[in-house]
Amino acid sequence: MSKTSRALIPLSIFIALAALLFYGLQLNPREVPSPLVNQPAPALTLPSLKDPQQMLTAERLRGKVSLVNVWASWCPSCRQEHAELMRIARENNDVQVIGLNWKDTRPEALEMLQQFGDPYAEIFFDPDNRAGIDWGVYGAPETFIVDAQGVIRHKRIGPINREVWQTEMLPIIEQCRGQ
Amino acid sequence: MKQHYQLAAAALLISLLAIGTAAAYTLENFTFDDPARTAEFRTLIGELRCLVCQNESLAGSQAGVAQDLRKEVYRMMQEGKSRDEIVAFLVARYGDFVLYEPPLKPATYILWFGPFLFVGIGGWLLWRTLQRDKATPEPDLTAAEQARLQQLLTKTGD
Amino acid sequence: MVPELGHFALILALVFAVLQATMPLIGSLRHSQTLIALARPLAWGQFTFISISFLALLFAFLADDFSVVYVAANSNTLMPTLYKISAVWGAHEGSLLLWVLMLAGWGAAIALFSRNLPLPMVARVISVQGMVAIGFLLFMLLTSNPFDRIFPMPIEGRDLNPLLQDPGLAIHPPMLYMGYVGFSVAFAFAIAALIGGKLDSAWARWSRSWTTVAWVFLTLGIALGSWWSYYELGWGGWWFWDPVENASFMPWLAGTALIHSLAVTEKRAAFKTWTVLLAISAFSLSLLGTFLVRSGVLTSVHAFATDPTRGAFILIFLCIVIGGSLALYAWRAPSISDGGRFDLFSRESFLLINNLLLVTLTVLVLFGTLAPLIYDAAGWGKISVGFPWFNTMFIYLSPLLIAAMGIGPLLHWKRDQFRRLAPQLGLAIALTVLVVVLAMTLLQPAIGFGLGLAAWLLTTHVINLFDRSKRREPITIGAGKRNYSRSYYGMWIAHLGMVVFIIGVTLVSHRGSETDVRLSPNGVYENSGYRFQFNGVEVVKGPNYDAFRGEFVVFQDEQEITRLYPEKRKYFSGGMPMTEAGIDAGFLRDIYISLGEPIGITGDWGLRVYYKPFVRWIWLGCILMALGGLFAASDRRYRPQRVASI
Known part of the structure; x- marks a missing residue:
């Protein structure tokens, strides 16, 4: 290697590094993708939030595309996305919005639904984070798209708004519908 | 109270x-x-x-x-x-x-073995440079450099 | 009014920086003495205006001027004065102001202490410093102005992050920044030399003491940060390989390589291009660290409030500074001849090995820190690269460094005979093996490894000391001998610091203990020969917090040796409760208690008790390294009179 090309090595390394860092500015280091995507939904055997006597299972997710929304009454972002969930439930008859009420108490959760409306076709009640661990939940809100065969197709971390719904979630739901 | x-x-x-x-x-x-x-x-x-x-x-x-x-x-x-x-x-x-x-899995091989590879390559380059240096004769210093070097060597006592 | 004054002073400082970056440089290229002569006054001017700006912000804090957004966000009336002062650099905007203050301070210092340097050189060095200052001043004025106002003015400010309300952390950033920014001097010298096309021993000698002083500050800054995280975060650790810590460690490693490489360049006129590259790298890594901490590309415990606009701004600035200087390097380096041939078995080769290893470690830390980003960007999935990986790598790679570190100082420059050294090395190896065997049989195998490294380093250096004192060549008489002493003893003390550091790390890692206990009031717990009696918890009021404070009486051999008062504080401003550990510090061990939380209603508490043998040696080692650096930098060889006479 000639002396001239050798002298260019540091500059080339730096250019590569700078490119990486520019690209890195657009990434979100806090968002951890779920390894459960494209895997069958994990077990989900929990009582219903509305009816403590009724046990629900993952069978409930079959036959229809489901949005499994992890929420809690203590979580501000969940309130933020609530209206959008209401709209989604109203406008998409072939999609069921399923709630996973997480690390919450029954009275507080029910009160929130009374106040802001109830978009959920069914709500699993998980105060002790039992299903939450199996589903790899680490913060509310999180929303999984599960297809009619019960396979997780996508995980959204953070609140849903109109833009997220249209650009991120709807294309995946279209795919699930097409199956 | x-x-x-x-x-x-x-x-x-x-x-x-x-x-x-x-x-x-x-x-x-x-x-x-x-x-x-x-x-x-x-x-x-x-x-x-x-x-x-x-x-x-x-x-x-x-x-x-x-x-x-x-x-x-x-x-x-x-x-x-x-x-x-x-x-x-x-x-x-x-x-x-x-x-x-x-x-440890194929995607992380570079992470686990890369540093040792780096030392290996560095060591090899170092060895080669030192060998080559030994083979080439010492370049002539300019008179000024020679004088400065001499001065430094005596000043520092090394 | 005062904040506007500060803001205005900052703008004036920018004007000065622009002039400083251009005029002297043009002067040096056109041989215009008038323009060259502007360098020093401009550097002083810039420093003066930034000082005014800094004092204005300080005044705003002391006067509780909450109409300034930055003050309102980081202070309140209840905060003790010390923390009102340290809050000036407690968050993003103010810490940048501290950064530019120090940059201008180093610039002014060059202007002041460079009487013996050729004027064109001084002009170029000061110009380069001005260029760096322009970037930071623009960054502040455009994206992070500490003097922004809010209306209506809040009645009370929020608070300085409670974690930062601590004397250790009040002085940690200034030390650290002195180090980071200090490398800008080495950088400026290197760039100035590249511009001038003249890299010789004189250049190395000039930048050597500056670099060493910067390195001393950085060493102390890092040690302070480590010490702070040890006593303040309540988890008893002293280093976690967090991106923020790595950001400070990378320039330290590169700086360490640089001060060794400068030694070779000064004494033997070798490694010139390599030394220049290291000088650029050390400062570039300081800048990179700033970017990593403030841009949000990596997650970190103590990240600043991050903002992509700021990130993009620093990154562009980084590209200009680092890209520009590396391009200059690529252009100039091929024409620089690397003089000073040497043998395979010589001090030069061992310093080169040392450099190779230090650079490897730097690259290693950089790679580990950025690996999550690389994997994410390449779509290989999200991974964490944490302390187990870094520890493993350092355990494998640093012994090579220690081995070379033991041999290097024993060798002569240029050429040495293995035969001459065989007895000395044999003795050192024998003593090392003895220590390893003893430690492995009496203590445990893992300790033998660490103590063996320390023993090797210590024995080689003691032998070296004897060897030197035996052959005191009569040629170096009077001042000459003293010259030689300062930098030699500096090296010796710094390396001894490494010995102390290794011993500390080894023993605290393998002999320390950490237990969680639940105690009722008047309950007793015994561990490592100590008995802890829990006298219960009371509520105490601090200036801006309430706290639970536990009292523990510690007995050893039925003698009360100390009382510890760990606290759990709840600051009025909200947020997580803060633990203040109760620590009995000692030369040979620390006893450390942190208060967990109340259990039940009976007054029981969960506690964490640590026994930390030799933990102080970690920071003592760092202090010795810094002390060694100071010794070396104060060598008479670097003082104006001496240099002038050469």
Whole structure:
């Protein structure tokens, strides 16, 4: 290697590094993708939030595309996305919005639904984070798209708004519908 | 005065507890009959990353999810599960991100072996340079350089 | 009014920086003495205006002027004065102001202490410093102005992050920044030399003492940060390989390589291009660290409030500074001849090995820190690269460094005979093996490894000391001998610091203990020969917090040795409760208690008790390294009179 090309090595390394860092500015280091995507939904055997006597299972997710929304009454972002969930439930008859009420108490959760409306076709009640661990939940809100065969197709971390719904979630739901 | 303190203590207690039983981060409840197993538990939760706070381990985190996961790890260890089984359980749910120690697999070969390769290549280049230097004759110094060198050598006494 | 004055002073400082970056440089290229002569006054001017700006912000804090956004966000009326002062650099905007203040301070210092340097050189060095200052001043004025106002003015400010309300952390950033920014001097010298096309021993000698002083500050800054995280975060550790810590460690490693390489360049006129590259790297890594901490590309415990606009701005600035200087390097380096041939078995080769290893470690830390980003960007999935990986790598790679570190100082420059050294090395190896065997049998195998490294380093250096004192060549008489002493003893003390550091790390890692206990009031707990009696918890009021404070009486052999008062604080401003550990510090061990939380309603508490043997040696080692650096930098060889006479 000639002396001239050798002298260019540091500059080339730096250019590569700078490119990486520019690209890195657009990434979100806090968002951890779920390894459960494209895997069958994990077990989900929990009582219903509305009816403590009724046990629900993952069978409930079959036959229809489901949005499994992890929420809690203590979580501000969940309130933020609530209206959008209401709209989604109203406008998409072939999609069921399923709630996973997480690390919450029954009275507080029910009160929130009374106040802001109830978009959920069914709500699993998980105060002790039992299903939450199996589903790899680490913060509310999180929303999984599960297809009619019960396979997780996508995980959204953070609140849903109109833009997220249209650009991120709807294309995946279209795919699930097409199956 | 005393009553004032009691009130303050109660208020403080409530505020601490309000942050959750979350503040419970000491591990006195997690003991095993075998002290080696307790140590193993401590090491393990120290090497698992809390996903909520992200820069604390499960051992150090005060977050609720971290607490749940500590209990889960404890439960699994009490059931006699091995370290590898527990790690596999968590990775299946949260991904490799939970491991402070990246797992050894083809995608991480560069991470684990790269540095040694780097030393190897560096050492080889160094060796080659020194050999070549030895082969080439010493370049002539300019008179000025020679004088300066001489001066420096005497000044520094080396 | 005062904040506007500060803001205005900052703008004036920018004007000065622009002039400083251009005029002297043009002067040096056109041989215009008038323009060259502007360098020093401009550097002083810039420093004066930034000082005014800094004092204005300080005044705003002391006067509780909450109409300033930055003050309102980081202070309140209840805060003790010390923390009102340290809050000036407690968050992003103010810490940048501290950064530019120090940059201008170093610039002014060059202007002041460079009487013996050729004027064109001084002009170029000061110009380069001005260029760096322009970037930071623009950054502040455009994206992070500490003097922004809010209306209506809040009645009370928020608070300085409670974690930062601590004397250790009040002085940690200034030390650290002195180090980071100090490398800008080495950088400026290197760039000035590249511009001038003249890299010789004189250049190395000039920048050597500046670099060493910067390195001393950085060493102390890092040690302070480590010490702070040990006692303040309540988890008993002293280093976690967090991106923020790595950001400070990388320039330290590169700086360490640089001061060794400068030694060779000064004494033997070798490694010139390599030394220049290291000087550029050390400062570039300081800048990179700033970017990593403030841009949000990595998650970190103590990241500043991050903002992509700021990130993009720093990154562009980084590209200009680092890219520009590396391009200059690529252009000039091929024409620089690397003089000073040497043998395979010589001090030069061992310093080169040392450099190779230090650079490897730097690259290693950089790679580990950025690996999550690389994996994410390449779509290989999200991974964490944490302390287990870094520890493993350092355990494998640093012994090579220690091995070379033991041999290097024993060797002569240029050429040495293995035969001459065989007895000395044999003795050192024998003593090392003895220590390893003893430690492995009496203590445990893992300790033998660490103590063996320390023993090797210590024995080689003691032998070296004897060897030197035996052959005191009569040629170096009077001042000459003293010259030689300062830098030699500096090296010796710094390396001894490494010995102390290794011993500390080894023993605290393998002999320390950490237990969680639940105690009732008047309950007793025994560990490592100590008995802890818990006298319960009371509520105490701080200036801006309430706290639970536990009292523990510690007994050893039935003698009360100390009382510890760990606290759990709840600051009025909200947020997580803060633990203040109760620590009995000692030369040979620390006893460390941190308060967990109340259990039940009976007054029981969860506690964490640590026994930390030799933990102080970690920071003592760092202090020795810094002391060694100071010794070396104060060598008479670097003082104006001496240099002038050469």
